[in-house]
Amino acid sequence: MKTNHPEQLLSLYVDNELTGEERREVSEHLASCESCRLSIEEMRALRVRIKEAADVSLPDNFVYSVLRSARREDENTVVWLSTEKLARNVVVVLSVVVLALVGLGTFLRPEPPIRVDRYLISEPTDTLAGQVLGTQGEISKDVMVYAVLTK
Amino acid sequence: MEHSPDDFQLVEAFRKGDEKAFEEIVRRYQRQVANIIYLTLGSREEVDDLSQEVFIRVYRSLGRFQFDASLYSWIYRIAVNLCIDEVRRRRIRKAVSLEFFTERRLEGEKRTKERATASDEVLNDEKKKVVVEALQKLSPVHRIVITLREYEDMSYEEIAKTLHISTQAVKSRIFRAREELRKLLKDYFKERL
Numbered sequence: 031m032k033t034n035h036p037e038q039l040l041s042l043y044v045d046n047e048l049t050g051e052e053r054r055e056v057s058e059h060l061a062s063c064e065s066c067r068l069s070i071e072e073m074r075a076l077r078v079r080i081k082e083a084a085d086v087s088l089p090d091n092f093v094y095s096v097l098r099s100a101r102r103e104d105e106n107t108v109v110w111l112s113t114e115k116l117a118r119n120v121v122v123v124l125s126v127v128v129l130a131l132v133g134l135g136t137f138l139r140p141e142p143p144i145r146v147d148r149y150l151i152s153e154p155t156d157t158l159a160g161q162v163l164g165t166q167g168e169i170s171k172d173v174m175v176y177a178v179l180t181k
Numbered sequence: 182m183e184h185s186p187d188d189f190q191l192v193e194a195f196r197k198g199d200e201k202a203f204e205e206i207v208r209r210y211q212r213q214v215a216n217i218i219y220l221t222l223g224s225r226e227e228v229d230d231l232s233q234e235v236f237i238r239v240y241r242s243l244g245r246f247q248f249d250a251s252l253y254s255w256i257y258r259i260a261v262n263l264c265i266d267e268v269r270r271r272r273i274r275k276a277v278s279l280e281f282f283t284e285r286r287l288e289g290e291k292r293t294k295e296r297a298t299a300s301d302e303v304l305n306d307e308k309k310k311v312v313v314e315a316l317q318k319l320s321p322v323h324r325i326v327i328t329l330r331e332y333e334d335m336s337y338e339e340i341a342k343t344l345h346i347s348t349q350a351v352k353s354r355i356f357r358a359r360e361e362l363r364k365l366l367k368d369y370f371k372e373r374l
Contacts, residue, residue, distance in 0.1 A: 037356075088232055097204070
């Protein structure tokens, strides 16, 4: 007749997790069922034994060792973050310096001379453009630009 | 008459920089945390270190705690998560080291034999150990639920909130865990009831 025993309800009964009606039904069953009463007794005994077995206590200075470790971790995090921040700043500054040097170098470096061939045959030779464009050989880009602008 | 501050007041005080409030939180829950770890893992060796790790995590996260659950349920959740991680690590260790496993078993048997000749107090310790060892034979999910219920007296609803599972799952796990434990401890109950 094992199937008639409300086994899962017994577990809920021990834990006070039944509704009023369910509890009343289980109580009625328990009044006439020794096997279920024994189950209830075992479940209650199990609770007591588990509580008894849980007898671990931590050292008296536990709270201070927690605080010490937590602070140490915090400090390490701060050091790591400030190191990371410093490294990031160094990289940014170095990048700016490198870019500035490259830009300055480009700006200050004289343009290499380029070879100009005569391609404006009809240009009068008395104008600057004519003199420039009429010249066979290397001239600087600046002179050529100036010549074009003044034409 | 001075009354001790509740959890909410302690958390608020800690957020304002009062470390004494944190000390009080640790003192309030350290025993429960240590025993949840002990019952879940079944050995005393790691209890100190893991309890410390739990409270370091509490220290770091308390600023973000929203009180959407009770403080103790939140702290127990941290403890339970750490235990689950530890159980996983042990499984990996067991898998890679059969030797370690065998050595531990032999050492345990040797210790038990040595203690068997000792006093009643030691015998009582051995009996407690029987209960803890039976707990270790349950699956971790059953072990954790039954520990929160039997040791911490948490209601089904509190357990469900702490573990982020349904109340129905709590009911069924507690039932199964009890059935399993009663089978494992059958002889023990015959002797003690």
